[in-house]
Amino acid sequence: MTAMSCAEAEDLLGAYALEALPEDEMHRVEEHLRTCAEHRAIAGELRRTTLMLPLTVEDGDPSPDLRTRIVEAVKATPAQPAAPRARGTTVAPRRQISRLSTWAARSSRFAVAAVVALALGIGGLIGYQLGHAGQTQVTYAFLGDATAAPGAEARLVYFKDRKQAVVAATGLPRLTSGQVYEMWLIKDGVPVDKGISSSPTGDIGAPLSGDLSQFQQFAITIEPGEQQLPTTKPILVGNLQAG
């Protein structure tokens, strides 16, 4: 069995990604991929595409007791400790949402929020918050997605008594023509449109109305114009129930 050439591998990668190769041929492709970074990368992309195929299927209607049977089977099955094959089982750190502790230190970066707040007549409350643990308001800090919006940050200050919030974001990826930033509050998994911004600078300062205690998450997406539901993954998203 001779080593597989790049041309031969190229020809088989689609079938390889779909697991549609007989075993001997599959092993020969594997052998090639171990030493060829270029085809390994292509195989990875095709494989990831294959992993989308289950989502072309419609929901089925299993019998209602399937859930019970699974839960019982699981309770009767001890989970195995991490096997040696699991390389680095640490889950990638989630973009944690921390309560803001350094608002004052960074307030200049979020001056835009202060302007919006003043326009809403709640500037005094921000001042209040600087010196006190807020009784009537709560501040959340969010970090941008590590891939889609590295370096982006947002602060959301919620004024409980007014049922009104102010969002300030900075360092968002720049928009291209026709795009907007769209803000969302998410309630029980359903995103509710909370307005758009087409800021050319990657900074947003905007009011957000509504009773935030009804919502579990805040998110920003980049959309091709205002949408009723997001059409893209969020560039920034985080929990509102941190504290």
Place this chain on the structure above:
Amino acid sequence: MAARLKRGETTAIESLYDRYGRLAYGLAFRILNERGAAEDVVQDAFVSVWRNAAGFDASRGSLRNWLFSIVRNRAIDRLRGSTRIRSEIDLADAEPRAQVPDAWEAVALDLERKQIQEGFGELPDPQRRTLELAYFGGYTHVEIASRMHVPLGTVKSRMRIGLEKMRTFLTARGVMA
């Protein structure tokens, strides 16, 4: 959810089932076309996820893809009456995946499904049919060539081009990175 699963919380399996159970069953039924067998496969797959959760590494792929791969592979093995040897080469380094809160995953799932279905639906029939026979039928390229009465080279390029088109479509819509 993955973290709860790794800690061995059985409620995590319930959450996982509530989110993906019907789709997992839909997938198994699509392959096996028989209720009892499809339910067995789904049950096995969830128990397998539970048993091996400690080794799950979220930086190398999503819980969802892992679950569906198990369902698919077990269903195909059952359909074909044998346990197929599968490639174990690690391609996960090609899978950068942003971590998003669970609630967003639920939202994203609906959106992604619509787009994936649209992308799949836009493939020319012969390409789509070829991908279906491979993925949901478990046929090899040679078997597909004989079923579709086309040369093997045609099957191989339909597979490759079909996947590439899906990928281009999904990348343009932000479903894939």
